[in-house]
Amino acid sequence: MRAWLERGAAVPGGRRGKWLVLAIWLIAVMALGALAGKLGEVQDTSANAFLPRGAESARVNTELEKFRTDELMPAVVVYSGQDALGEDARAKVEADRTAFAKLAAKGEQVSPAIASKDHKALMVVVPLLGEEQADVADTIDRMRDVADAHAPPGLDTQVGGPAASIADAFTVFGSLDGTLMMATGLIVVILLLLTYRSPVLWLFPTLAVAFASVLTQAGTYLFAKYAGLPVDPQSSGVLMVLVFGVGTDYALLLIARYREELHRHEDRHEAMQAALRRSGPAILASAGTVAVGLACLGFATINSSRSMGLVGVIGVICGLLAMITILPALLVIAGRWVFWPLVPRHGAAVRTSRPFWERVGKSVAARPRRSWIASLAVTGALALCSLGLDMGLSQTDWFQTKPESVVAQEKLSAHFPSGAADPATIIVKTSDADEATRAAKATKGVVEVKTVGRTPNGELTQLSAVLEGTPDSEAAKNTVEALREKTDGLVGGTAAQALDKETATARDLKVVVPLVLLVVLLVLVWLLRSLVAPLVLLATVVVSYFAALGTSNLIFENVMDYPGVDWSIPLLGFVFLVALGIDYNIFLMHRVKEEAAVHGHDKGVLTGLVSTGGVITSAGLVLAATFAVFAGLPLVAMAQMGFVVCIGVLIDTFLVRTVMVPALALDLGPRFWAPGALSKVGASGPAPEPSGAVKERELENV
Template sequence: MSARPRPPAGRHPRALRSLATVPGGRRGKWLVLAAWLLIVMALGPLAGKLGEVEDSSANAFLPGKAESAQVNTELEKFRGQDEIIPAVAVYSRDDARTTRADAAKAGADRTALASLVPEGQKIAGPLPSDDGKALMLVVPLTTGSDDFTADLEKVRDVAAADAPSGLDVAVGGPAGSLIDSIEVFGDLDTTLMLATGAVVTVLLLITYRSPVLWLFPALSVGFAAVLTQVVTYLLAKYASLPVDPQSAGILMVLVFGVGTDYALLLIARYREELHRHEDRHEAMRLALRRSGPAVIASAGTIAIGLACLALADINSSRSLGLVGAVGVVCALLAMITVLPALLAVTGRWVFWPFVPRYGTEPRAARTVWARIGGLLQRRPRWSWLMTVGVTAVLALSATGLTMGLTNEEMYQDKPESVVAQEKLSAHYPSGSSDPVTVVVRTAARDEVRQAASAVDGVESVRPEDRTADGRLTTLSVVLDDAPDSEAAKKAVDRLRDAVHQVEDADALVGGTTAELLDTRRAAQSDLRTVIPVVLAVVLLVLIALLRSLVAPLLLLATVVLSFFGALGASHLIFTQLLDFPAMDNSLPLMGFVFLVALGIDYNIFLMTRVREEAALHDHTKGVLSGLASTGGVITSAGIVLAATFAVIATMPLVSMAQLGVLVGIGVLLDTFVVRTVLVPSLALDVGARVWWPSRLGQAPTTVDVRPAKEREPEKV
């Protein structure tokens, strides 16, 4: 069948045509570059202020409506502007009782640290353990000091200095845990940006094998990163956009990865058009018009999918979703404006040494992707059934997941606060270093205290503090078990049941154990709420883009299957290679949203090209030509995106490392399995009916019966 003429540019939406003429125009390119330079010069200083609007409080990572979050809010009434957070120093001997010298050391430390204690507070201890093998010193610190971090470091320095031989000393407690957490996130934004930038640069050099071309997508992504930080800062400051250190760090990875993907797609199409058109401005305008719908649909799908996380109850999930959506939109704006303008200014020579010459073929006809297409065409049903089977086997590995990380399991490298908690758990009632906090009306304090003391799993209850007006009182409840243990969480449930029954007490139960419990339950609820919405939104976008009902359903099914395959493969890596004992509670939801949004990305790139080619030829050749023409660029894009998320896997926080591994594996599955084999073989097996009910769905599917050597599709 002879090929029909390529559809004229006028078939694309008028707004897109107008947009395409600006960055690729002879004068428009200069206007675009001037506008970007003015934006960066005027607003660039705001990019460095993003850290000022980041919320690193406990509530930033908790469910918004959780009882433990309400406790944190109520505690502000007790603290005023200054919060009292205790540091706990534990002095221990593993195989012997502590000595008089050990007690003298702890006593001397108490005297040396007295100057750090705020007015009205005092150091507790040294408190000996029941087994006689440990001493505990509780040092109250205030966030109102000139340098809370320096105070904690002084406690650690004093405790570690001149310790008797054989005495182990570690400082933890709430203050130690807070500072260790801050140190993890302290340079996270910069570290992730530099590491991701280095990875993207290396991969662009490998992809283009040009000493010049890689600079243009890298520079464009840099513009996108600045714009993203500025917009995020302004929205956080003036529109209450939630931003926490974790979402701010992952934001840069997402912008670099997605932005580079769009750059690869646009440059690949621009290279094709340079072979067909002598005028580089015309080539760029056509490249934008023909790749623009897929890029915009991809960015829209990712942004809308991430924005669905606004429905989540956990604040950190909401933050990551909304901040990520902002980043994707900013990356899109940069890639369809500043990148085309830069390429239009410089011309063909930037592709050196592989300069696309006008009137020559883009590539040799027989490519690896053409050969893969030929293999799939011979046995399409067998191909997709085998692919589904292999992915399903991987998915089975996800059965028996252990969810929920303890405090000791949150870090890849164990910080001092975790070491201190382990020693406290070994020698004291496990909850003594981090008791549960109960906020009650003062008038009902005694009744609540009595009810709490009778709860199974409670070791002791004592009053702590009152508000200035005397209306509220806090109770400190020490549990028998470690704060992050399942037994402690069950004890919190029993404690809540007991104190809630006290009339007119308005009792609220919070603290670390309650926060872990509330977060786990909210994560399960968010899965049931967010996932159906994400699937529905993505399906509607695909229907609008492909003008079909069958193809969107098939594509959505493939990315869901890919997610479960990635989850199973990640579980194997976590347990067999990385020795992670459990998955973070938020990982299934975050991984699902990222992988469905990013995974459908490559399906959009492939199927929009297939639809374009099917309109020119027939369905079968459209599938094969679409696979052959997009195979290289989508593979490069998938490797870049997976590599950028692999950077997150090197972070010290286990929850972030797990997200990086899961998304990286999922993207590779989408790139090499779903897009390469599963989707094309399904499209070939279903035939033109995949486009039903559009006009393409009524066209007959051409079956090429020529020998395989003669029916390899040409690269177009």
């Protein structure tokens, strides 16, 4: 590894290598720029992209393709008032039906107006073509214009149903990538300006992230196009935030070490090569841990979770490549002046005094056992708040601000059977259709069953079952289970999809979480050459995760007034926080290990804490701020994920990494490194004769 780093560091930090690296990146960006813009073309926006692999509801969606050459999707227009609707309202509905007939799918009929039992609402179903989401969204907009126009006083009109839900989601996701990129970029630039206090230096990590973004988007497009990589709008949006976050983290660590080396080396090329050699192992280990942790999501059954993990791996790798190649090359090409006005001078003393972190270190060292017990008590108290999590969001709770499709669903549920606008779908063999219809009608919770159509070859029949409960309610999910038991066919629809997601999430938690813990543990054992230290570090990150989940739950219930937590949050939050949270422990312990080999365990812990405190805190703030951007998005699930990751990173940065980990290391003493060689080094005495990198470092310090 050391020989590989020596050769690798000589290229971007070399006199000729820097120009070679710059040329390669410029050629790559120009060649791949067009592909980066095509990422949206390979995004899977179908319902199956967010369902478990092989789930019965997903199989129904696949079977439905056999029933028609055109994919139909119903839009439901609901007209309602406080009192029974009169002739004016009925005349308005009939006029609208005539207009809707021009927008319906060719050859399909608009349904007659269906009156509610209380006579306060009318419902019209309009079949639309659902092949292109942009076309569906445009048609829904035109339908809403028709429904709103010339409505008599007291008549409320909303367009809902599956087609309107798709259109509203398309509107949200259509601007998602651009909004995230702008907001994340602005926050990162502001934090870099505050961190470096330089009007110039912030440009270099930002430019390197831009290079990484192009490579990431192009690479994701190629893997999706030719290797079957699943990509959906949600994972595509998270991808750019992840590249900004981890890329900036690695840039902060490298630049901090480069600044130190500029004091020791007159030649900036030598300084950069030394910085790459010394910070390289920590950056590589960090990126490897995050990538491997995210890759574990590939074993999840829910397609959107798999997409999030596998796409994230590409983002982390591309961010790493940019930060250890083009960023060093740009910094060396520019010279020392990029640090203006705080330009590091050769021969000037390296600033070793960091009063705040020295006070923190002394406080922890004075009473290490009390320190880690107190920090554990705080995180434990916050973790207890996660016990009251209400899992699951109904369809009406998906958006922070209710779109018209959600309002329409609420109106329908108030006046019609809750599942009238979105019935369950049953696919059976035509020979079993009559028996399946009788069994479905006899099932508790089913209001109505009718035959919708047959495949061209007549082998399969599609039944539609209107349920009493709203499509994603517990009552509807119980009815779906009963239908699957009583009918010899496949049961799909919104209620079935909600049931399948819930079942798959429970399975994924049991499989993916232990796998992530095992993989991260093995990486830490390899990096630290210890068994005790990796177990301690992994335990602290898990505690941090539950504390973040508990704190987020308090905010969701008392501040944001969310009715529940999306099923995807526990799994995705765990993977992101364990993978990203272990980052800062790696940055810290890599420096502690280096210092302990020279100065002994106790001094090594304190020196590592003081020397990395500022840069790790800055990195944590940048990463937390980038994920905080999600809190302002209209999708509740993405906002909740942003909250959990942001809070978890802050807890890990300011409490776990600052107090708990150093205190545990000091309390355990050299045993912290057992059974590695450092466990035999005294707590305060000199280490055995150093060799290799340590000798070189001592000579340079002299």
